[in-house]
Amino acid sequence: MALPDVLSQPLTLPLVAAPLFISSVPELVTAQCQAGVVGSFPALNARPASLLNDWLDRIAEENAVYASQHPEAIVAPFAVNQIVHRSNDRLDQDMAVIVEHRVPIVITSLGARPEINEAVHSYGGVVLHDVINDEFARKAVEKGADGIIAVAAGAGGHAGTQSPLALIREIREWFDGPLLLSGAIAHGSSILAALAAGADFAYVGSAFLSTVEANAAAEYKQMIVDSAAKDIVYSNLFTGVHGNYLRDSIVAAGLDPDALPESDHSAMSFGSGGTTKAKAWKDIWGSGQGIGAIKKSMTVAELVGQLTAQFDDASHALNTSIATRGLSRAY
Ligand SMILES: Cc1cc2nc3c(=O)[nH]c(=O)nc-3n(C[C@H](O)[C@H](O)[C@H](O)COP(=O)(O)O)c2cc1C
Numbered sequence: 001m002a003l004p005d006v007l008s009q010p011l012t013l014p015l016v017a018a019p020l021f022i023s024s025v026p027e028l029v030t031a032q033c034q035a036g037v038v039g040s041f042p043a044l045n046a047r048p049a050s051l052l053n054d055w056l057d058r059i060a061e062e063n064a065v066y067a068s069q070h071p072e073a074i075v076a077p078f079a080v081n082q083i084v085h086r087s088n089d090r091l092d093q094d095m096a097v098i099v100e101h102r103v104p105i106v107i108t109s110l111g112a113r114p115e116i117n118e119a120v121h122s123y124g125g126v127v128l129h130d131v132i133n134d135e136f137a138r139k140a141v142e143k144g145a146d147g148i149i150a151v152a153a154g155a156g157g158h159a160g161t162q163s164p165l166a167l168i169r170e171i172r173e174w175f176d177g178p179l180l181l182s183g184a185i186a187h188g189s190s191i192l193a194a195l196a197a198g199a200d201f202a203y204v205g206s207a208f209l210s211t212v213e214a215n216a217a218a219e220y221k222q223m224i225v226d227s228a229a230k231d232i233v234y235s236n237l238f239t240g241v242h243g244n245y246l247r248d249s250i251v252a253a254g255l256d257p258d259a260l261p262e263s264d265h266s267a268m269s270f271g272s273g274g275t276t277k278a279k280a281w282k283d284i285w286g287s288g289q290g291i292g293a294i295k296k297s298m299t300v301a302e303l304v305g306q307l308t309a310q311f312d313d314a315s316h317a318l319n320t321s322i323a324t325r326g327l328s329r330a331y
Pocket residue numbers: 018019020021042081108109130151154155156157158182183184185203204205206207285286287288289290
């Protein structure tokens with residue numbers, strides 16, 4: 001199946017920047033779009049809710065001004081993330097603003113609802129739904145999602161436990177629509193690997209946490225730079241859903257990362273209330289396992305430049321390896 005128009009326009013890299021609670025703000029999103037990759041933010045980051053309108057105006061306007069001043073530049077579209085959980089008391093209000101602004105791409109997580117998909121389709125928008133297994137992917141498509149974000153093991157924030165290779169293969173078995181792979185992708189060679197495995201795009205979160213434009217404490221950015229896969233702890237304590245967190249931030253909060261109690265789904269709470277979850281995400285810092293590839297804090301443009309150079313090197317090295325090992329086939 002061909003990709004929808006909004007996803008088939010040229011990009012610097014086949015990369016969608018993932019929405020990051022608290023950290024994804026207009027400054028980060030516009031920098032992502034202007035570097036030629038799809039930018040995104042969770043609607044809930046605009047607090048109070050009335051701010052969402054201003055953010056959407058600002059992002060559209062700044063991208064349009066940049067595009068007119070840099071006619072040669074690739075300016076990518078942006079996406080807004082909706083947490084489709086019953087505790088999100090802003091969902092309907094935010095949906096109305098999204099429809100009014102005709103947001104080109106909507107990313108839904110923690111619940112798939114047909115009426116959300118219909119609202120986005122009413123103006124020609126595209127819905128990408130985030131899942132951690134094949135069963136949820138099938139349900140999302142049945143309910144009208146256009147594309148699937150496969151969140152594999154090692155992803156930052158709420159993460160799955162399945163191998164990316166297994167997950168992508170199971171979904172590609174029956175789904176030929178837009179498919180994104182997420183989890184520990186922070187190097188250009190991993191973006192190439194996502195494509196080779198069958199994805200259309202890589203979906204990258206944690207690598208952007210360390211960028212200059214991210215709304216994160218300097219200590220958080222530094223911890224991303226200093227840490228690697230061994231420093232990531234998988235726990236459901238902080239939000240009621242299993243996710244990956246930086247070990248040192250758990251220690252700094254006075255907890256033992258190796259002896260965290262179990263929580264359950266009743267602890268999930270999203271919305272306007274500024275819940276304990278919001279506090280947890282502020283103090284306990286989320287991150288995926290891929291951050292060993294991030295060696296310093298950079299601007300978004302520098303990070304995308306680095307990922308692009310790595311992608312190009314990896315694809316050259318792969319072609320050379322295939323040719324020199326006699327694996328090339330004539331088509
Ligand atoms: C700090 C943090 C906050 C996140 N917040 C959200 C969120 O609000 N909504 C959402 O759908 N995903 C959220 N995610 C998950 C990302 O969108 C994405 O799935 C993940 O970052 C990809 O894995 P990676 O971090 O290894 O690249 C968050 C991830 C992190 C690390």
